[in-house]
Amino acid sequence: MPTRHAEIAGAGLGGLAASIALAQRGWTVRVHERADSLRMFGAGIWLWENGLRSLAALGVEDRATKKARRIETLTARDAGGRALMHRKFGAGDRLILPPRADLYDALIERAGELDVDIVTGSRAVAATTTGELELIDGSVHRADLVIAADGAFSRVRESLLLTQRVDYLDEGYTRLLIPRVDGDPATEVTEYWSGSRRLLYDPCTDDVNYVCLCCNVDDETGRRIPVDKADWLRSFPELGGIIERIDEVGRWDRAMRVTCRAWSRGRAAVVGDAAHAQPPNLGQGANLTFQNTLALADYLDRDRDIETALAHWEQRERPLTDHIQRWTALYGRAASAWPDRFARQRSQFLERASRVPWVDRQLNKAARHVPVGAA
DSSP, X not given: OOOOEEXXXXXXXXXXXXXXXXXXXXXXEEEEXXXXXXXXXXXXXXXXXXXXXXXXXXXXXXXXXXXXXXXXXXXXXXXXXXXXXXXXXXXXXXXXXXXXXXXXXXXXXXXXXXXOEEEESOOXXXXXXXXEEEETTSOEEEOSEEEEOXXXXXXXXXXXXXXXXXEEEEXXXXXXXXXXXXXXXXXXXXXXXXXXXXXXXXXXXXXXXXXXXXXXXXXXXTTOSSOOHHHHHHHOGGGHHHXXXXXXXXXXXXXXXXXXXXXXXXXXXXXXXXXHOXXXXXXXXXXXXXXXXXXXXXXXXXXXXXXXHHHHHHHHHHHHHHHHHHXXXXXXXXXXXXXXXXXXXXXXHHHHHTTOHHHHHHHTTTTTOOOTTOO
C-alpha cells in the first residue's frame, strides 16, 4: 500500500497535532510555518480529560504536563465572595494547567521523532480541492491531503470558500504568568467576578501561576497594556497579592468565533482555530483541536477514500464542537453582559443554575467525552 502524504499550513498546536496523528499512522507530513522560527505566545493552557487523553494518544501528555500541577477544584466567586459554581476533579476527570510553551515544545519534539518536516518562513496562501497547497512565493506542493491550521484568519480556509462567519465578540483577555509564592492555592482554580470584569487564578507549576484578566471591549482601562494594576485592584481589592505580582507586558486579545460552512472540501480540511475559534471561557479550544485532529487521522485510517473519510469525520465529530462553541459564548454573556446594578440577581441565577445536573452536563460535555482514537 503506497505511503500517503499530507501538506499542512500552520505549525501551531493544531498543525503539529495533526502532523503527529498522521505520521503515527504512516503518513509523510510537511508543515509550513510562516514565522521564521517556532515560538509560542501565551501563558498557561487548560488541559481537560478529553485533551489529556488525546495528547496521550499522540505521545506527548507526560512531556507536556511534567511540571504542571493537577487541579482538584474549580470555583467561581462573585464580588462578595459567594461561590457561584464549584466543580471537583478526580481520576478519569482531570484538569491540568501546564505552561503553553511546555505543551508546544512537547509537540515539536514528538513531531521530530516522527520525521515530520517543519519548514519555517514558508507561508501558505491557498489550497485546492484536489490536494494542492500554494505558497506565497507561487510554488505549489501536491499531496493526498491538505490541512489548513493557519488560525482564525486562515487564508487557506477562505481560498476553499469554507468560511461562514468570523465574529468579533464583546470581551477580551489578557493572559499572563506571575511568580508563585508560599501560601498560594496549590490545587484550586478560582474565577473572581466583579461587575463585567473577571480575574482567573490558575495554579500552574511550582514556580509560576497563570492569571487571566477578562473585560468588555469598551473597558479601555481594563484592556490597557501594560496592565493598570491600580485599576484592577479597585475591582478586586481582596486580590492585591496576585495583582501586584503582574509584571509582564502581555497582550490583550479580543475574543473571536469562527464558524465554517464545512470542515472539508475535496481533499482539503481545516482544523483548530481555522475551523472553530472560540472564546476561552470553558477552556476547550485546544482540547477540541487535539481530539478532532486525532479523530481525523483515525477516520482516514478507516476509509482509504479521503473525501468519504473527511465527510464521516465532520458528521460525527463536529456536533460536539458546535455545542461547546455555543456554551462558551453563553458563559461569556452570563459573566460580562449583565449590568452592574443586576450583579446580585446574576449571582443568584448562576448559583442556582450551576446546581442543575443538565447544566453541568452541557458545560462539561466535551471534558467528559472519550475522543475517537484515544484509550
